[in-house]
Amino acid sequence: KAGVTQTPRYLIKTRGQQVTLSCSPISGHRSVSWYQQTPGQGLQFLFEYFSETQRNKGNFPGRFSGRQFSNSRSEMNVSTLELGDSALYLCASSLGTDGLNTEAFFGQGTRLTVV
Amino acid sequence: DQQVKQNSPSLSVQEGRISILNCDYTNSMFDYFLWYKKYPAEGPTFLISISSIKDKNEDGRFTVFLNKSAKHLSLHIVPSQPGDSAVYFCAANRDDKIIFGKGTRLHILP
Numbered sequence: 001k002a003g004v005t006q007t008p009r010y011l012i013k014t015r016g017q018q019v020t021l022s023c024s025p026i027s028g029h030r031s032v033s034w035y036q037q038t039p040g041q042g043l044q045f046l047f048e049y050f051s052e053t054q055r056n057k058g059n060f061p062g063r064f065s066g067r068q069f070s071n072s073r074s075e076m077n078v079s080t081l082e083l084g085d086s087a088l089y090l091c092a093s094s095l096g097t098d099g100l101n102t103e104a105f106f107g108q109g110t111r112l113t114v115v
Numbered sequence: 116d117q118q119v120k121q122n123s124p125s126l127s128v129q130e131g132r133i134s135i136l137n138c139d140y141t142n143s144m145f146d147y148f149l150w151y152k153k154y155p156a157e158g159p160t161f162l163i164s165i166s167s168i169k170d171k172n173e174d175g176r177f178t179v180f181l182n183k184s185a186k187h188l189s190l191h192i193v194p195s196q197p198g199d200s201a202v203y204f205c206a207a208n209r210d211d212k213i214i215f216g217k218g219t220r221l222h223i224l225p
Contacts, residue, residue: 004158033213042217043159084181090158092213104213106151106158 006107008072018079025093032074121216134192138205145207
């Protein structure tokens with residue numbers, strides 16, 4: 001079956017702009033999580049959506065937001081971009097159902113560079 | 116507050132020997148522990164997991180050990196192969212929230 005698809009793969013934006021990243025999860029998966037990876041901080045959890053509702057949230061400023069659609073596809077938005085937002089943004093999908101082994105399957109990520 | 120800690124940023128192991136990657140956690144309520152492997156420019160891929168009710172899980176060359184009293188788990192790779200060179204992330208799961216450690220870069224030396 002098709003894996004997790006993230007678009008675009010690469011993006012260059014200037015400070016102050018906003019950006020929207022997209023993630024299509026594995027068919028049947030209802031949970032989508034977003035992570036930011038930087039060399040110094042490793043993988044940091046941004047937020048998780050399940051059935052169109054934000055279920056968990058990490059410690060990121062309000063400039064980072066997301067949403068999930070009825071088909072489980074998710075978008076992440078970052079407004080007023082800062083240089084420090086340059087990172088690899090990873091999306092992960094999982095079944096999201098309690099009681100099951102909910103290992104996450106990752107997309108290849110979107111490399112965002114803010115200049 | 117880092118709930119999942121991988122204290123070794125990097126590790127070098129001779130090809131054919133055993134690689135041991137360690138991970139500590141602080142929250143005793145985690146249900147599952149997972150290991151992910153990541154190559155450059157790719158997303159992490161799931162490697163092996165262990166339920167909090169078990170103390171060992173094996174899959175081929177990979178074995179994960181869980182010591183709940185010490186809140187410690189480790190991944191053993193035997194024998195180590197060149198293709199094992201990657202960053203390994205330890206992760207813990209509770210209520211579908213997966214928390215990752217910062218990763219350990221494993222170098223397999225020829």
